[in-house]
Amino acid sequence: MGKGGEKGEEAGEREAQSRLYSWEEIQRHNLRTDKWLVIERKVYNITTWAARHPGGPRVISHYAGEDATPQLVDDFRALRKTAEDMNLFKADPLFFSLYLGHIIMMEALAWLLVSYYGTGWITTFILSCILATSQAQAGWLQHDFGHLSVFKKSKWNHIVHKFVIGHLKGASANWWNHRHFQHHAKPNIFKKDPDVNMLHIFVLGDSQPVEYGKKKLKYLPYNHQHEYFFLVFPPLLIPVYFQMQIIMTMIRRRFWADLAWAFSYYMRYFIMYIPFYGVLGSLFLLTFVRFLESHWFVWVTQMNHIPMEIDCEKHRDWLSAQLAATCNIEQSFFNDWFTGHLNFQIEHHLFPMMPRHNYCKIAPLVKSLCTKYGVHYEEKSLGKAFIDIVGSLKKSGHLWLDAYLHK
Structure with a gap:
């Protein structure tokens, strides 16, 4: 991959380098004082620019040593272009x-x-x-x-x-x-x-409970x-x-x-x-x-996140990462109002700048894309979503206990 210059000096300014870097080398540059990231197969040194990132230095720093390209799948890019052509990013x-x-x-x-x-x-x-x-x-x-x-x-x-x-x-x-x-x-x-930092009050997902159990960590039962x-x-x-x-x-x-x-x-x-x-x-x-x-x-x-996959970094592409962490709740007038349209959590995570009243219009296209690439698109009733919160906590708690008691 080509190496870009210090992103954030002057727009378009880039070092004239054509050197290629391996992913192993890129991933080593994930420190507070040494941050690289990849956008569109170009490598950027964002060590000093991170402090000026519009979303805050911590947000962009989470991608240090990773591919931060917003969309990696050509069809997802096409879907976003379709949404733009349909004026779905225009608020009413x-x-x-x-x-x-x-x-x-x-x-x-x-x-x-x-x-x-x-x-x-x-x-x-x-x-x-x-x-x-x-x-x-x-x-x-x-x-x-x-x-x-x-x-x-x-x-x-x-x-x-x-x-x-x-x-x-x-x-x-x-x-x-x-x-x-x-x-x-x-x-x-x-x-x-x-949002998944539970201050040792809860253990979430499949890996954290086992880790706590093996380390004999028992802040709470x-x-x-x-x-x-x-x-x-x-x-x-x-x-x-x-x-x-x-x-x-x-x-x-x-x-x-x-x-x-x-x-x-x-x-x-x-x-x-x-x-x-x-x-x-x-x-x-x-x-x-x-x-x-x-x-x-x-x-x-x-209800949209706790029952889903909660784990350490797996360096997934944007589409897969959002779908693994989110699920939808069935649409109805009450569900839309009660949740503030967060029942369309998948569409919201894929298109966070899209106004909520357009989620229902893009949802069928998102489902088709997920079907095409075999990405699981989970949708459930409001009642089941509430039950799944408790069921997920119960499952994680049992994983902790099994690991804790195992010698």
């Missing part, structure tokens, strides 16, 4: 405006409810459910704007993203981008995808992880772990703009609800809303 502003409108409407409805009916237990519970629904839907919407699928190449996309995730959810756009872009670059790859999952992951992820991590990240990394947006969320919330519940009551209400939202978020986001 009306769709997202109406979506934002229904979130704001739920926020207003919640306040009107407590204003009219007071703060009784039934009213408070209904209020919490409405607010949790608006929070979950705002989460799916910020996910869209975070991928630059709406008003892309425009500063308005970034402003709306910060408004939705900051003012409507009290979170950080930069924090989300840092985590989520790594997930898309290397889904379900240990040490590269932060993993053979029971499918049971304590219900006590740890859904109820605590957002109100405890994410809440603390987001605030600490904004302060530590000096994301002052994000902190200001998040502050505007809390200021609006307490202005709206302290007159009815007081300070402590409003804090309890907020925690309960986060608790409900967390259950929704966990089941939806994990």
